[in-house]
């Protein structure tokens with residue numbers, strides 16, 4: 779069974795991002811969209827984790843057994 783995935787915003791939420799969002803909206807949206815990263819959802823604890831991880835960083839669930 780394949781692991782579920784989700785999109786999660788990985789960029790910073792500093793003033794620079796906010797200024798980009800408000801002063802240069804197209805760029806801000808572009809930056810926000812492209813910075814999103816596909817994450818896997820742990821079947822055990824429902825937390826998100828890096829797709830490269832072999833175990834859940836939250837509960838140590840072994841992702842390899844779900845692949």
Ligand SMILES: [Zn+2]
Pocket residue numbers: 820821822823824825834835836837838839
């Ligand atoms: Zn987990």
